[in-house]
Amino acid sequence: MxxxxxxxxxxxxxxxxxxxxxxxxxxxxxxxxxxxxxxxxxxxxxxxxxxxxxxxxxxxxxxxxxxxxxxxxxxxxxxxxxxxxxxxxxxxxxxxxxxxxxxxxxxxxxxxxxxxxxxxxxxxxxxxxxxxxxxxxxxxxHDNQAVPGTRGRVVVGVGDAPQETAAVRFAYEEARRRAVPLEAVRAWRCPVREAVREPEDGVQSAEEKAAETLQAALADAPEDLKVHPRTVEGPAHRVLLGASYDADLLVVGSRRSPGALGLQLGRVTHAVLHHAACPVVVVPQPV
The missing domain is CATH 3.40.50.620 (HUPs)
Incomplete structure (x- = not known):
């Protein structure tokens, strides 16, 4: 049932x-x-x-x-x-x-x-x-309605996990239900030390790592779904807030540690819950 x-x-x-x-x-x-x-x-x-x-x-x-x-x-x-x-x-x-x-x-x-x-x-x-x-x-x-979306896309934030997460799987299903493309966004920042010593190599390395993480997270994407991977330089919360202006739905994951105290919501999730320009879905992700 x-x-x-x-x-x-x-x-x-x-x-x-x-x-x-x-x-x-x-x-x-x-x-x-x-x-x-x-x-x-x-x-x-x-x-x-x-x-x-x-x-x-x-x-x-x-x-x-x-x-x-x-x-x-x-x-x-x-x-x-x-x-x-x-x-x-x-x-x-x-x-x-x-x-x-x-x-x-x-x-x-x-x-x-x-x-x-x-x-x-x-x-x-x-x-x-x-x-x-x-x-x-x-x-x-959101015009009080789940569908049809006015912006024609679902956005999912991809974190540090090297494999597909519960949030990514949820985003696949939501994009398919709405018959819209999925935009998978991975934020990256150049490490300070690398930027000082070898600016070009540092930037390239950080961006390549972000692209590799994104590719791994989307390895099992459904064949019938259009998925647009995108790496963006900048703090993750700002990158996702920017993406929310062009989305009908923003999906983020939230790691859950059994027995842990506190809200267990990271800074990125806090930021999008307070300031996103579209509905936000928080998907629990067991640690």
């Missing part, structure tokens, strides 16, 4: 836009759509208030949020199988746990906190860092 696609909703406009995008993506993948709103209403309303009223006010609001999102998804795609659920717990822990039972988890760029839209909130960062499934954060102007 195909795992459903999960979208976190919170009643914000960004959350509703995420519902639109997720509904399109679920249709594209041929899987059900599951809507989840997580809230700690029961801890704040208290049991005494719950006994006095038929339903606590926050519970009513939570149920209204998921009903509105489900209605929106069904209106957009009448034949799509849609389910909705309210979970009385912290959104970070709820979404990370539910990620075990979903093929893809979709989040809006920001919630109802009023934070500047340029920055991703703590829920998005935590879920992207710990969810066991790929997580999409809807950055940029």
């Amino acid at each position: 195909e795992l459903p696609l999960l979208v976190g909703v919170d009643g914000s406009e960004a959350g509703m836009r995420a519902t639109d995008w997720a509904a399109d993506e679920a249709v594209l993948r041929g899987v059900p759509l599951r809507l989840v709103h997580a809230s700690l209403w029961e801890h704040y309303e208290g049991t005494s208030l719950a006994q006095d009223l038929a339903e606590p006010a926050e519970q009513v609001m939570a149920e209204d949020i998921v009903r509105a999102a489900a209605r929106r998804a069904r209106t957009r795609h009448p034949d799509l199988e849609v389910s909705a659920e309210v979970l009385p717990e912290e959104p970070e822990s709820a979404l990370v746990r539910e990620g075990q039972y979903t093929s893809l988890l979709v989040l809006g760029n920001r919630g109802r906190s009023g934070l500047a839209e340029l920055l991703l909130g703590s829920v998005g960062l935590t879920v992207a860092a710990y969810a066991p499934c790929p997580v999409v954060v809807l950055r940029g102007s």
Whole structure:
């Protein structure tokens, strides 16, 4: 049985836009759509208030949020199988746990906190860092739809791994689903010592190493997919942010070390989650 696609909703406009995008993506993948709103209403309303009223006010609001999102998804795609659920717990822990039972988890760029839209909130960062499934954060102007893409390409950032990674494999499938080319980008920088002693040789060596890494990562690319490898000089986060302006989707990997503390998101992933000009997919990569 195909795992459903999960979208976190919170009643914000960004959350509703995420519902639109997720509904399109679920249709594209041929899987059900599951809507989840997580809230700690029961801890704040208290049991005494719950006994006095038929339903606590926050519970009513939570149920209204998921009903509105489900209605929106069904209106957009009448034949799509849609389910909705309210979970009385912290959104970070709820979404990370539910990620075990979903093929893809979709989040809006920001919630109802009023934070500047340029920055991703703590829920998005935590879920992207710990969810066991790929997580999409809807950055940029995606016109509320997964397809058809307006820029006609998927971009994947290729890191230091000498072989194909989970992020590269995910990017293959997304490009094929959208019937668009895949652009694989590898950033490189000339080592300072080489640049000082032998500028030309140092640059050539660094660029050649980047090209070799990129070639190895794409060795098993599907024959029916157009793949455009590209090496670019510069810091990786700036290179990928630049590429995001011409992409419908930017795919990056995130290494996961079992038992490690901290968010486990590198500087490059942090940068694209905060500032990319298109939706970003973070794909977990076991170390």
